[in-house]
Amino acid sequence: QSVIGSNATLARYGGDEFVVLLEDLEVPAEAAVVANRMIASLATPVALKGHGDIYLAASIGIALFPDDGADAELLIQRADMAVARAKGAGRGICVFYKDGMTQHANARLDMEVRLRRALSAGELSLAYQPQVDLITGRWVGAEALLRWETPSGSIAPLDFIPLAEETGLILPIGEWVLLEACRKIADWTRAGLPCGRIAVNLSARQFYSADLAAHIASVLEATGADPGRLEIEITESVLMEERAQAELKLLQLRQMGVHVALDDFGTGFSSLGYIKRFPISRLKIDGTFVRDVPQSLTDCQITIAIIGLAHALGLEVLAEAVEREDQVAFLRAKGCNFAQGYLFSRPLTAERFEQELRAHGGQWSQG
Secondary structure (H helix, E strand, O other): OOOOOOOOEEEEEEOOEEEEEOOOOOOOHHHHHHHHHHHHHHOOOEEEOOOEEEOOOOOEEEOOOOOOOOOHHHHHHHHHHHHHHHHHOOOOOEEEOOOHHHHHHHHHHHHHHHHHHHHHHOOEEEEEEEEEEOOOOEEEEEEEEEEEEEOOEEEOHHHHHHHHHHHOOHHHHHHHHHHHHHHHHHHHHHOOOOOOEEEEEOOHHHHOOOOHHHHHHHHHHHHOOOHHHEEEEEEHHHHOOOHHHHHHHHHHHHHHOOEEEEEEEOOOOOOHHHHOOOOOOEEEEOHHHHOOOOOOHHHHHHHHHHHHHHHHOOOEEEEOOOOOHHHHHHHHHOOOOEEOOOOOOOOEEHHHHHHHHHHHOOEOOOO
8 A cells, every 4th residue: 555655445356466546647657657666566575484585576457537448347347458468568567558459358358269169179289399419410309389270270379378378278278288298108109219208398387286296197197108208398487486386396207207397598587506406307598599609609608608507417408499500510519418499390290200200210310
């Protein structure tokens, strides 16, 4: 209340959503000032015993009376649309409602309805992007990537995965991804094909679900997949959300024989003190650092530092988004173990991935 002022009304709307009513504003900018004070206040870390510092973030949508609505229901609806736009812009900001947001919200609702049907309609599939040993040139595994093909065309993951996370659909979709990937691991292993490790990405909601280890164990048992051929990928930011809980979950996965890779490494704010405690087996260098090596001195230094850190911690290191031979030469010379990217292969359907394994045994043809 001290942040929003004594004349403002604060109420919990539901879940993690709150409504603030500001009255008698002289100009709209006053609402933005209050919103930004709230964001700054929430950004102050909260110390919880046994969990370290907890960082909060808020996204705020602003709707103005009477321009954006003549009644409370419409104003809240349009403020909610502005919140969705704020979240999409990166969180930690405030956004005013604009007329075009109604059309955007309707399109978003339509996509949500279609996404709910996609699983049962068989529109979702997995593509497998090979991962290559930079010394031998052999495939050592692949990352399983979600694809959505509709009757009217394909929808990019960046367009639907954030929506799935916001709506909770990421949980049933994530369960399907894990099950499908483990089925393929079991099929390829039984066929004697050298598929290596298959990496599956987990969202924060999936990773912090109460029964994560039990669920993965049941999927492995049901499919007959070798735990040692499954790799769980989580991002650096996800890992740092609940450090104590994350460490416990990672230990459970290691005890099952499942590998864990830390994805997009270098883009977050993780502490090296925590990284060395987490039972992970591989660091993945984010493609933003790989893209401009060896031309960019800064990116070269960052990449070399990550490779050195990984090896000092006894971890494997894999570079993402490799597209050129000069990148391969640089990464190989600096001791990077593995890489993936369009230079080696685009993501392949399960059928094409299997054909390549049968035909070439997973060998990257250099030059």
